Amino acid sequence: MTGNPFDPVTLSKIANMELRARLLVDGVLSGIHKSPYTGSCIEFLEHKEYSPGNEIKHIDWKVLAKTDKYYVKQFEEETNLRCYLFLDTSGSMGYKSTGISKFEYAATLAASLSYLLLKQSDLVGLISFSDRVLHYIPPRSRIAHLHTLLNVLTELKTAGKSNISAVLNDFIEKIGRRSLIIIISDFFDHVKEIIHQLKHFQFKKNEVILFHILDPYELTFPFETVTFFESMEDERHILADPKSMKEQYLSEMNSFLEQFKQSCLENQIDYWLIDSSTPMDQALIKFLARRESSLQSVHKT
Amino acid sequence: MLSFLNPILLLGILGASIPIIIHLINKRKAVSHKFAAIDFLLETNKRISIKFKLRHLVLLILRVCLIVFLALSLAKPFIKNSGGGVEEKNIPTSNVIIIDDSFSMQYSDHHGSFFLSAKTAAKQIVDALKKDDKAAVITLSSTAFQVLQELEDDKKHLLNFIDQSQPGFTATHIAPALDAAVEILATAKTSAKRIFLITDMTRNGWDPHWFKSGHEKLRRHVSRIHIIDVSEGKTLKNIAITHVEPHLNLLERNAEGHIKVTISNFSPVRTKDLPASVFLDGKKLTQGFFNIEANASETKEFFVTAEKGKDHLGWVEISEDNLKGDNKRYFTINASHTIDTLLIDGDPRTNIYESETFYLEKALNPGREHVSSIKPSICSIHEINNITFANFNIVFLCNVETLPPEKIQELENFVREGGSVIFTLGNKVEADYYNNAFSALLPHRLHTIRTFSGNSPLSEEQPLHLKVAEPIHPVIRMLSETQIDTLPLVNFYRMFYVDPTPLGSCKTVISFSNDTPALIERQVGRGKSVLFTASIDRDWTDFPVKSFFLPVMQQLCRYMTGGIPEEISQEILVKQSWQYPSSYDVNAIETTNPEGTQAIVQQQLVDNEKYFEYKETNMPGIYAVTVGEKLHPQFPAYFPVNIDAAESNLEKISQNEIEVYMGGTNLSITTSHRGEESDVLFGEAKKTLWGHFLLLTLFILFIESFISRK
Incomplete structure (x- = not known):
């Protein structure tokens, strides 16, 4: 990627928004995310009757004075989120009809999300992949980490086939519990296998967000004249009359998208289909706004 | 191919x-x-x-x-369709080109007339002939000027002849033309002999009887017949006046009567409100409208009045269609001819009313003056020697007992020369005398007198009545239906039986109710003899006081002198000769055709009789007759010539029928030739596929x- 994915206009529009993970996350640093662990943090959570083994320093002496019973204080700890950004750099991501390619769009999205997360002191890691992992930048929360991420994003190039499930499989063990996993790809892969792998992450209480980036031409297939279509990942090609194929192609594509979306829904995976012609700020605002509202509803319940 | x-x-x-x-x-x-x-x-x-x-x-x-x-x-x-044509390409051929110049070929469409197309096709054929090929050209009418009967190879001459040929007004006659073609080809020395028949394929003129024997001749002498249909197989429509028949009553001061006009619709659709106009002496007299179903005819009567004492010419006209010539049909009214009749009274009486000829004279000339065209003169048997029969047209012998032998001989000569005699019987007539004296004139020998009693209704022998004999005689034809219906009311109390065997060529005009003849006609030489087997006065019958006695006697006189045509078919058609008995004092007459061309017609013998015969009736119209540039009382001033109505029927003959007629002759039929190469005319192309x-x-x-x- 040659351009700067860190679009200042986009960043300025989303700077005041907070990305909140739906689930509680483990964290060391204080942040806006609720920690599942009780500890010596600032905010008091509840009292618990002392039992042997509890630390004596947590005994609430005031309560002992009032009630003559030993209670230990339990605190609600705020922690920061560990986020893994999976960015597809396979050949198909290099497709662009007008404007920017899917990859450029995806990289910008990744950069924007990184900035957002780092700004709220979350840990952000980046994994770029095609049919294998190409770069792995472990999660860090320092703001200087953003430069590292941006440098990597700038240098990335699209090539090779994609094999998302294999890449995910590599990270099942590496990624701990309660992390946020964001995958940005066109998902021209075996959907069932991807879903299967993602289930493993979910089992470990990780939250998964899929950004499905597609070019408008892939969604509408507006070709008119006889065209020699070539694959972007291998040697496959086809001479086709788009007019005669359009209807059937769109049917196939919609069927694929519908099936993918349904699978995600069934497995409580957050799925976002984004047309690469959609302005990035609109797409991000829409995404964040919806997450915000869905998160609030979760908290209420 | x-x-x-x-x-x-x-x-x-x-x-x-x-x-x-x-x-x-x-x-x-x-x-x-x-x-x-x-x-x-x-x-x-x-x-x-x-x-x-x-x-x-x-x-x-x-x-x-x-x-x-x-x-x-x-x-x-x-x-x-190269069958038979290919081998002819390499050998000399003899060809006869028959051009149909019948009236129907004048049918015109947007391409011009069929005859013009036929000429073009004929010229194409001549142009396509090779160096050693020979050809003759004949037309269906085949007059002396329209036939090139010698096979020749001078293309220029052939083309010139074709150019000069003109369409005719005759009916189609395929057979004589084929006969002539076979005759020409029979003498040809080449092995390839072809006939090109260029026609419009109308059914009229294809005589199936000729082909029964004719196809053998064709097969023997002709190697191939090419028929070129210039009508291109189209269904042709035509409306024509097919018959005009004037009926005039000459008794009145002005000749009044009616003209029967028949118009035929030879097309598959009904025609509505077709106007037909009657013209007399160049002036339009009346007009009527015809509604004619498809392929049907309609007859209407137009009432007309003509001035008596002169001959009139007229025509009936309808609006023009593709075939123009038959939209006009001509007729003439001969109202000037005076018929001189001699009534020989065999039973004259002092009281004029009791005379034998009283009623007859009144019937022939009812007024005091001679307003009728029939001029009767009465004489008794004693005056007979002073009278010459030749000065009269008709001689009536009314109850005459005897005639001097020289007068009998004169009478015979008179009749043979074209005069007419009418015998009416009575009490003075003796059968034996009549049978002997007038055997050359009487239609039948007289037998016996038979009397019927009308006094007693119980009598078995009731008076006889009259009835019309079949076929209806022209004398009776003009009677109205009412008059014919009253014929049975006439009573005859006495009459002569005649021998059943006729003495010559006889026709019964009227019969009695017991089927015995009442009025019999016999052709004797150029004249006619008529026998009335009862009396002409009231002695034996009440016939003279019946209303139709007068018209019957008038018509009889006109008929006897040729004043009304005997049969409809006697109407003179184009190419039919006009004949008229020769007058003693006239040796030559002049006829002027509708185009104004005059011809001198000399007296000639036809079947040992002296006649004037005019054959150049080549076109329809009114022909004038004069003697020494003046009208002659013995001759009609005009006679009409019309087109054969059969030629107006443009019904087509099918190719299958022609193939059957030709029976095995090598035949090709080309239905379309316009804009085609001459190969098509030679039958080499049968069907276009474009x-x-x-x-x-x-x-x-x-x-x-x-x-x-x-």
Whole structure:
């Protein structure tokens, strides 16, 4: 990627928004995310009757004075989120009809999300992949980490086939519990296998967000004249009359998208289909706004 | 064998490569596009690939076919029927070209008349003849000027002759023309002998009887017959005046009567409100409207008044159609001819009312003056020697007992020369005397007198009555139905029986109710003899006081002197000769045809009788007759000549029928020749196909646009 994915206009529009993970996350640093662990943090959570083994320093002496019973204080700890950004750099991501390619769009999205997360002191890691992992930048929360991420994003190039499930499989063990996993790809892969792998992450209480980036031409297939279509990942090609194929192609594509979306829904995976012609700020605002509202509803319940 | 009129246009078939080239260019020109969702395209292609490729293939084939068929149709293909024609190309041929110049060939459409097309076709045939080929040209009317009966190889002469030939007004007669053609070809020395018959294929004129024997002659002497249908197989429509018959009553000061006009619709559709006008002496007298069903005729009567004492000419006219000549039909009214009759009274009485001839004279001339065209003169038997029969047209012998032998002889001569005698009987007549004296004149021998009693109603022998004999005689034809209906009311109390065996060529005009003849006609030489087997006064019958006695006697006189045509068919048609008995004092007459050409007609003998015969009735119209440039009382001033109504019927004869008639003769029939090469006229091209190819092209175009849109 040659351009700067860190679009200042986009960043300025989303700077005041907070990305909140739906689930509680483990964290060391204080942040806006609720920690599942009780500890010596600032905010008091509840009292618990002392039992042997509890630390004596947590005994609430005031309560002992009032009630003559030993209670230990339990605190609600705020922690920061560990986020893994999976960015597809396979050949198909290099497709662009007008404007920017899917990859450029995806990289910008990744950069924007990184900035957002780092700004709220979350840990952000980046994994770029095609049919294998190409770069792995472990999660860090320092703001200087953003430069590292941006440098990597700038240098990335699209090539090779994609094999998302294999890449995910590599990270099942590496990624701990309660992390946020964001995958940005066109998902021209075996959907069932991807879903299967993602289930493993979910089992470990990780939250998964899929950004499905597609070019408008892939969604509408507006070709008119006889065209020699070539694959972007291998040697496959086809001479086709788009007019005669359009209807059937769109049917196939919609069927694929519908099936993918349904699978995600069934497995409580957050799925976002984004047309690469959609302005990035609109797409991000829409995404964040919806997450915000869905998160609030979760908290209420 | 498939041939082309414009073979150069077959190069257009090369254009069939255009869709293929476009297809290949399109394939090469296909834009290369790297596409991420190739999996979906491949999957889609798997599903629709066969359909897609098939559609493309079908479109390609259709487009190729479209150009091929378009080029083929523009090249004007036709199937050549080369049977018998190929070998004739290499050997000298003898040809007879028969041009149908009958009246129906004057039928005109937007291309001009059929006759013009026939001439063009004939010239094409002559042009196509080779160096050693010979040809003769004959026309169906085949007058001396319209036949080139010698086979010759001078194309210029042949073409010149064809150019000069003119359409006629005669009916079609195929058989005589074929006879003449066979006669010409029979003497030819070449082995290839061909007849070209250029006609409009109307049924009229194809005489099936001739072909029963004629086809053998054709097969023997003719190697091939080419029939060229200049009507191009079309159904022809025509409306024609087919008959005009004037009936005039000459008793009144002005001749009043009616003209029967028959108009026939020879087309498959009904004609409505067709105006028909009657003209007399150049002035329009009246007009009527005809509504005629398809292929039917309608007759109407037009009432007219003509000045007596002169001859009148007239015509009936309808609006013009494709065949013009039969939209006008001519007629003449002869109202000037005076009939001098001699009534020999065998029973004169002092009291005039009791005289034998009283009622007869009153019937022939009812007024005090001679207002009738019949002028009766009465004489008794004693005055007979002072009278010459030749000064009269008709001699009545009314109850005459005897005649001097020299007068009998004079009477016989008089009748043989064209005069007429009418015998009426009575009490003075003796059968034996009459049978002996007038055997040369009487239609039947007299037998016995038979008396019927009318006094007693119980009597078995009731008075006899009259009835019309079949077929209806022209004398009776003009009677009205009311008058004919009253014929049975006439009573006859006495009459002569006659021998059943006629003495010559006889016709019964009126019969008695017991079927015995009452009025009998016999042709004697050029004259006529009539026998009335009862009395002409009231002695034996009440006939003279009946209302129709007068018209019957008047008509009888007119009939006897040729004043009314005996049969309808005696109307003079084009090319039929006009004959008129020669007057003693006239040796030559002049006739003037409708174009004003005058001809001198000399007296001649026809069947030992002196006649004037005029044969040049080549066109319809009114012909004038004069003697020494003046009208002559013995001759009609005019006579009409009309077109044969049969020729107006343009019903076509089918090719199958002709093939049956020709029975085994090598035959080709060409229905379309306009704009074609002469090969077509030689029967080498039978069916053009370009129309079919064009239709196919349009069909393919439709299918192609339908598939490509889809």
